[in-house]
Amino acid sequence: MEHNRPANYATRQGKRILDYLESLSGRHVTVNEAARYFADEGSGIGQTTIYRHLEKLAGEGRIRKYVLSEGKSACYQYIEDDAECREHFHLKCEECGTLIHLECDVLNKIRRHIFKEHRFRINALKTVFYGRCGNCIGKDET
Amino acid sequence: MEHNRPANYATRQGKRILDYLESLSGRHVTVNEAARYFADEGSGIGQTTIYRHLEKLAGEGRIRKYVLSEGKSACYQYIEDDAECREHFHLKCEECGTLIHLECDVLNKIRRHIFKEHRFRINALKTVFYGRCGNCIGKDET
DNA sequence: TTGCGTGCAAAGGTTTTGCATGGCA
DNA sequence: TGCCATGCAAAACCTTTGCACGCAA
Numbered sequence: 003m004e005h006n007r008p009a010n011y012a013t014r015q016g017k018r019i020l021d022y023l024e025s026l027s028g029r030h031v032t033v034n035e036a037a038r039y040f041a042d043e044g045s046g047i048g049q050t051t052i053y054r055h056l057e058k059l060a061g062e063g064r065i066r067k068y069v070l071s072e073g074k075s076a077c078y079q080y081i082e083d084d085a086e087c088r089e090h091f092h093l094k095c096e097e098c099g100t101l102i103h104l105e106c107d108v109l110n111k112i113r114r115h116i117f118k119e120h121r122f123r124i125n126a127l128k129t130v131f132y133g134r135c136g137n138c139i140g141k142d143e144t
Numbered sequence: 145m146e147h148n149r150p151a152n153y154a155t156r157q158g159k160r161i162l163d164y165l166e167s168l169s170g171r172h173v174t175v176n177e178a179a180r181y182f183a184d185e186g187s188g189i190g191q192t193t194i195y196r197h198l199e200k201l202a203g204e205g206r207i208r209k210y211v212l213s214e215g216k217s218a219c220y221q222y223i224e225d226d227a228e229c230r231e232h233f234h235l236k237c238e239e240c241g242t243l244i245h246l247e248c249d250v251l252n253k254i255r256r257h258i259f260k261e262h263r264f265r266i267n268a269l270k271t272v273f274y275g276r277c278g279n280c281i282g283k284d285e286t
Numbered sequence: 287t288t289g290c291g292t293g294c295a296a297a298g299g300t301t302t303t304g305c306a307t308g309g310c311a
Numbered sequence: 312t313g314c315c316a317t318g319c320a321a322a323a324c325c326t327t328t329g330c331a332c333g334c335a336a
Contacts, residue, residue, distance in 0.1 A: 010290090011289095011290060011291065011334080011335050011336075012335075012336095013290095013291060013292080013334080013335075014334095015291080015292070016291085032325095033325085033326085034325090047292090047293085048292060048293035048294070049293085049326095050292075050293055050294080050326095050327085050328090051291075051292055051293065053325095053326070053327080054291085054292090069214045071209075071211035071218070074300090074301090074324070074325060075324080075325060075326090076214070076325090076326090093258075093262070093264045093266075095264075096267065096270065102262070102264065104258070104262060104264075108254065108257060108258065108261075108262075111254065112251075112254050115250050115251075115254075116235070116246075116251075116273070119248070119250070120235070120244070120246060120248070121277065121278030121281070122235045122237075122244060122273070122275055122276070122277055122278065123275045123276045123281055124235075124273050124274070124275040125238065125274045125275040125276070128211075128238070128274040129272070129273050129274050129275070130271070131258075131264070131266050131271050132266070132267045132270040132271045133264055133265045133266040133267040133270075133271070134264070134265045134267070135263065135264055136262075136263030136264065139263070139265055152315090153309080153310050153311075153314090153315060153316065154310075154311095155309075155310070155315095155316060155317080156309090157316080157317070158316085175300085175301085176300090189317090189318090190317060190318035190319070191301095191318085192301090192302080192303090192317075192318055192319080193316075193317055193318065195300095195301065195302080196302095196316085196317085199301095215299080215300085215325075215326070215327095216299090216300085217299085217300060217301085218300090218301090
């Protein structure tokens with residue numbers, strides 16, 4: 003016996019939440035953004051409910067949860083079925099605060115190398131590279 | 145003029161905080177632990193002040209800030225003076241807390257790649273890779 | 287009908303902010 | 312003396328929990 007899975011009723015809210023994430027084509031959102039979206043749509047969904055669904059979906063591996071120390075609130079992202087581009091790293095500019103999403107190939111190189119050569123499995127859901135983005139490089143040298 | 149650096153008065157609190165971190169020989173502490181320490185010592189230091197100093201020191205690269213378990217409080221750790229520590233990357237195991245110093249050409253290659261191709265200059269001093277170390281991989285799958 | 291799902295309100299915990307006062311330069 | 316630093320209290324945030332009611336099965 004693994005988990006004692008609750009029951010998993012197919013509720014209106016559950017469907018809307020999953021549909022919403024699926025419709026974002028890879029972008030990730032916070033609970034707050036989602037709540038605002040549903041509120042604007044008309045019939046909102048309680049934030050408690052959103053939290054519970056996102057946690058459950060993340061636990062099931064249907065969506066991905068990013069916990070970046072910045073900004074505080076967690077982000078959730080739908081996982082495409084085709085599995086090509088998945089997790090990405092985040093680059094955070096220390097100067098302007100921009101968060102850059104760094105896709106795939108480099109990520110996998112870094113991750114594979116560190117795993118094979120250094121016996122360390124990187125958690126991209128949490129790791130953030132700090133530095134300066136192109137726009138801020140050259141502005142001044144602080 | 146670059147930044148308008150506040151002023152940096154040498155205050156009693158500032159000295160005690162830095163001394164305390166330095167005295168921990170590598171261990172890291174939360175704001176709460178630090179506050180409790182100073183309280184026990186006799187004349188406590190306001191937690192607001194502790195927050196402000198730790199944030200500043202982390203921003204200056206004098207100490208490192210970790211955000212280990214989600215939702216929990218951040219940890220801060222003194223960075224040894226030896227300049228080597230500033231050049232390489234750090235891997236932090238989310239499970240056992242071990243900090244690994246990674247000196248590796250491949251990583252520098254990747255860093256160069258990210259700079260050239262993605263126009264982002266990584267600050268190795270502030271960047272920490274989170275994940276699981278070799279010892280903890282395989283223990284369980286949480 | 288049964289019992290999970292929902293959502294409001296409140297709790298819990300960390301970090302930030304407002305503001306009067308203290309202390310360094 | 313001029314300002315920054317301090318620290319109390321309160322606010323701001325994110326997330327979780329308690330609980331009564333609603334709704335899927």
